[in-house]
Amino acid sequence: MFKSIKGPVGIIITVSLSLMALLVLWLAVSEHKITYVASAKEHASTYSEAVATMIQPHMTDVNLPEEFTQTIVSLFSTNDHFIGARIYNSDATLIKEQAGRVGQRLIEPFFQQADVQALPEGSSYDQHAIAVRHTIGEDIYPDGYLVLFFDTKSSVSSGISSLLWQIFPLVFAFWLFCVLCSLYWIHRLLKPLTNLTSFTHSVIETKDYALRNHLVDNNEVGALGDSINRLLEMIEVELLINHEQKQILIEQQDEMSRLANYDSLTGLPNRQFVLDNLKLELARAKRNNDDLALLFFDLDGFKGINDSLGHETGDLILIEVADRVSDLVREGDLVARLGGDEFLILPDRDVRDASIESLASRLIAAFEQPFNLRGLSLTVGVSVGIAKAADAHYNLSELMSNADLAMYRSKAKGRGSFTVFTLDMVASHKRKLHLANAIEQSLSQNEFEVYYQVKVNKHAEIVGLEALLRWEHPEFGMVMPSEFIPIAEQGGKISAITQWVIERVSEDLPRLRQWLNKRFRVSINLSGHDLRNSHLFDNIYTVFQSYQVNPEYVEFEVTESAYLENFALSNKFFKRMSNMGCAIALDDFGTGYSSLSYLTQISIDTLKIDKQFIRELETSERSQLVTGAIIDLAKRLSLSVCAEGIEGPFQWQYLTVHGCDQIQGYMFSKPVPLSTLLEMPAAFDVAALVNKQ
Numbered sequence: 001m002f003k004s005i006k007g008p009v010g011i012i013i014t015v016s017l018s019l020m021a022l023l024v025l026w027l028a029v030s031e032h033k034i035t036y037v038a039s040a041k042e043h044a045s046t047y048s049e050a051v052a053t054m055i056q057p058h059m060t061d062v063n064l065p066e067e068f069t070q071t072i073v074s075l076f077s078t079n080d081h082f083i084g085a086r087i088y089n090s091d092a093t094l095i096k097e098q099a100g101r102v103g104q105r106l107i108e109p110f111f112q113q114a115d116v117q118a119l120p121e122g123s124s125y126d127q128h129a130i131a132v133r134h135t136i137g138e139d140i141y142p143d144g145y146l147v148l149f150f151d152t153k154s155s156v157s158s159g160i161s162s163l164l165w166q167i168f169p170l171v172f173a174f175w176l177f178c179v180l181c182s183l184y185w186i187h188r189l190l191k192p193l194t195n196l197t198s199f200t201h202s203v204i205e206t207k208d209y210a211l212r213n214h215l216v217d218n219n220e221v222g223a224l225g226d227s228i229n230r231l232l233e234m235i236e237v238e239l240l241i242n243h244e245q246k247q248i249l250i251e252q253q254d255e256m257s258r259l260a261n262y263d264s265l266t267g268l269p270n271r272q273f274v275l276d277n278l279k280l281e282l283a284r285a286k287r288n289n290d291d292l293a294l295l296f297f298d299l300d301g302f303k304g305i306n307d308s309l310g311h312e313t314g315d316l317i318l319i320e321v322a323d324r325v326s327d328l329v330r331e332g333d334l335v336a337r338l339g340g341d342e343f344l345i346l347p348d349r350d351v352r353d354a355s356i357e358s359l360a361s362r363l364i365a366a367f368e369q370p371f372n373l374r375g376l377s378l379t380v381g382v383s384v385g386i387a388k389a390a391d392a393h394y395n396l397s398e399l400m401s402n403a404d405l406a407m408y409r410s411k412a413k414g415r416g417s418f419t420v421f422t423l424d425m426v427a428s429h430k431r432k433l434h435l436a437n438a439i440e441q442s443l444s445q446n447e448f449e450v451y452y453q454v455k456v457n458k459h460a461e462i463v464g465l466e467a468l469l470r471w472e473h474p475e476f477g478m479v480m481p482s483e484f485i486p487i488a489e490q491g492g493k494i495s496a497i498t499q500w501v502i503e504r505v506s507e508d509l510p511r512l513r514q515w516l517n518k519r520f521r522v523s524i525n526l527s528g529h530d531l532r533n534s535h536l537f538d539n540i541y542t543v544f545q546s547y548q549v550n551p552e553y554v555e556f557e558v559t560e561s562a563y564l565e566n567f568a569l570s571n572k573f574f575k576r577m578s579n580m581g582c583a584i585a586l587d588d589f590g591t592g593y594s595s596l597s598y599l600t601q602i603s604i605d606t607l608k609i610d611k612q613f614i615r616e617l618e619t620s621e622r623s624q625l626v627t628g629a630i631i632d633l634a635k636r637l638s639l640s641v642c643a644e645g646i647e648g649p650f651q652w653q654y655l656t657v658h659g660c661d662q663i664q665g666y667m668f669s670k671p672v673p674l675s676t677l678l679e680m681p682a683a684f685d686v687a688a689l690v691n692k693q
Contacts, residue, residue, distance in 0.1 A: 006190055013182040021175040025164070032163050033156055040081075040130050041123040044150050048123075048134040052146045055087065056136050059143040083129065083149035088116050090142050102151045105129070116145050128153035192221045200228065209236040256596065263337040264613075264622045265315055266322035272561070274336035274344055275396065281346070282394045292389035293356045295345040296403035297363065300381035300415040302341040309376075315619055316373050317380060324366050329359070339612070344403075351388060353420075360384045360418035367416075383410035384418035391421060397486060401432075431476070435484055436491040438473070443500050447472055450504045451671035452512075452522075455642060455664040458656040460684040462516060464555070464642075466523040466664060467505050468671045469497065485527070494529045499539055501525075505554070506547035508674055513553070515678050521555040521583055528562035531570050537577065544580075551581035557608065559588045564598060574603040585642065589630060599637060606662075607634045611645025614665075618650045631658050652686070 082100030089095050094116075099106055106112075110126070119133040130150040137143035192215050199213040209232050215225035261273040269277075278294075285292045299321065306314035318341065325335050325343065332348030347359060363384060370377040385407025392399035406421040413419065442448060448471050455464035471479040488494040505522055512522065530536055544551060556577060563570045563586060574584045585606035609630055616623040627643075634641045643655050646665030655663055668684055 005193070006186055009186050009190075010183050013186070014179050017175055017178050017182070021171050024171060025168070028163060028167060029160050032159055036156055036159055037125055037130070037152060040150060040152055040155070041125065041132075044123050044130050044132040044148060045134075048132040048146055048148045051085065051148070052134045052136045055146070056143060059089070059136055081151040081155055083111070083151050085149070086116070086147040087136075088145040088147070090144055092116050092145065095144070100149075105151060106149070111149060114147070116147055119147065125152070128156070192225070196221065196225055196228070203232065209239060259622065259626050263322075264616060264620050264626070266319055266337050268322050268326075268343075269334065269336040271336070271338045274334065274338070274346065277334065278346065278396055278399070282389055282396055282399070285389050286394040290349070291351040292349070293347050293351045294387050294389075294399055294403045295347070295356070295360060295363070295384055295418075296387070296400070296407050297343055297345075297382045297384040297418075298407065299341040300383055300411070302380055305378060305380065309378075311619060313373060313376075313378075317371055317378065320371050320373075321367075321380070325363065328362055328366050356386055357418070357420070360386060364416055364418065381416040383407050383415050385410055385421065386418060387421040391423060397490065432487050435473070435476070435479065436487045436493070439484070439488055439491070439493045440496065442471065442473070443496060447474070448497070448500065449673060450501060450508065451673055452677045453664055453671040454669050454677075454680070455523075455662040456668055456684060457662060458660070460668070460686045460689075462520070462680075462682050462684075464521045464523065464662055465512065465677075466557070466671075467501060467525070469501055470671075489527060489529050492529075494527050495533050495536070498524075498526060498530050498536075499543075502540060502543050503547075506543050506549045509547070509549055509553060511674070511678065516682055518682075519552070521553055523555045523557045523585060525557045525587070526562070528559075528565055531558065531562060531566040531573060537573055540577070541580070551577075552583075555583040555585055555606070557585040557587045560586055561588070563602060567598070567602075571601070571603060578603050578605075596633075599633075604639065606640045606642050609641065609643040609660075611665075614643055614645040614651055614655075615647075617654055618648065624654065627655075628658050631655075631660055635659060649689075 080101055083102050084097065084099040084106050086094055086098075087096040097106075110129070114131065116133065119131055121133055121135065123130055123132045125131075128151070130152055132148045132150070134146045134148075135142045136146055196213060196215060199211070203209065203211050212229050212232065213225050215222055261269060263270045281292055284290070299317070302314065302317065305317065318337070321341075321343070322335070322337065325345070329335055329345060330348065334344075334346040334348075336344045336346075338344055345359070345363070347356065350356075364382055367380060367382050370379045372378075385403045385405065387399055387402035387406055389399055392402050402421040402425075405425055406419040409419040409425065410417045448469055451468045451470050452465045453468060454462045455466065457463045469481055469485075471481075471484055473479050485494065485497075488497050501524060505524055509522065512520075526536075533539075543549070544554075556574070558570065558574075578584060583605040584603060585608055586602070586604045587608045588610045589607045607630060609627055613623045613627045613630075617627060631641050640661040641659070642662035642664065643651075643660050644664050646652055646655070646663050646667045648667060651665075652663065652667060667689060669680065672680075
């Protein structure tokens, strides 16, 4: 209701002063009335005594002479407030009544019912009138009684009116003076508070926390002003700190995003980044009924150079390749390194055959010039495969497969050439179809076999195993998971494979426990399709019950991308598995999604560092920084860390020094069948392995 405190305070003071003024007037009127009545009583007593003295000699007469009545009237003729007189004999019988100027009041009930014997001796006051009773003669043997009545109503009213007219202007003037003075001092006293309020509104509107108020006062308002200044200083400091921390976080996030989405060696987008973009582009092209072209190529002769001249020279060639290809393409074209010496070009929506073939020809011509590195002239060619989205029915895997198939056709033609995928290149598709149809039969005939790769701790002691599937096909020979797992996922048969692996590991577990004779875990890989299987947990529980498996010996691995693509289902499933006693590992960490924001939400026990970072530890300082950061992050989150792909002493030493918990790789053992595994020792001689390297 009131926007300022001045209003309520002013009203309170004004009302208080008004009440005080009214109280003063009331007291003055009351005192005036009391004083007037006392004076009138005194005069009335004097009159009654004089009259009683005059009429005492005649009280023996039966009838009072007329001259005495005239004498009484003349005595009170000058008194405007005389009501009347009554004379009683000794028996209190009324013998005479005489009215005065206001004698008409004698007809009022009060005067009609007045009893001389009930009236007290002397004067009394009632009904705006003074009654005076005086005994005529001796008090013991009175001759009679005299009662006089005097009116006070009109005289008191007129006296009060006169009094009010005299003192009201003074009271009002004093009241007004006090009110104005009070309002003035209220304004003076509350002005600092008003200024402080205006200052805070300015800070709120401008959001300028560098503003300061300059109020200097020793009272509470001054202390409030100082407190507000200190508060603004704290806010300003906190905002500055928050801004600096935000900038640091943004820079770190950008760096992590760049490391996650870009190849640390060449600076080109990595496999995951380009696959994510390809998904979006394929969806767009399918909606718009457009086409999309993909150029897939790798380096001819790169492996020989890498093996003969070392990885460092190979890395320099890869950097030079990235530079040449980046200079070749147009703005908007996407160039990415998929891994190793494999590269990909995604032209910016120009799918004309002439344009794509021209780009492929220029790409091949760009590598006709040798690479001059460290005094050596090295020639590296490229084999290019071209595929279109329409031919792959806008399916990412099929598109990549078509481009890969076309590239190998180029290699078969003699390298240094390009091949456009055509629908008659169906041999690989027949192979895929054959494999897809043979999965169920192969599972029943035990053509699949579980291989185990050991995991060691920093003392080179075996502390875990990873179960890896191999397929010894009667026609195609050894088929690797990288080929048949995608086929199984596409054909909806991955759940059957996973079920078979879990049963086989459960069957092998007693022999593994007898061999290792200490606590360890066997890791089993799950795909994104497995996580979408609503019966997965029940199937695992049934297998564990059937083989009496202790869940504490089992760990389930899932890739980062598979976990996050099925986040809700994954969280629910892995929480149930964790409650049962199984451990959870997040594989390929750092190569897919920028998942730092998910680490506090997901249910995992172990982070597995992808071999992409491990492979480049010796040659890339950035890979070392990222790997160290991942280990430090895992430790702070109370997670264990496992690194895969360890092939050399430098990688081993770097990881053990930085506190990696588990290590697996070819330096210790390739994946081997159970029979071979059981012949291995429970610990390795690191010195011997280093010398062997």
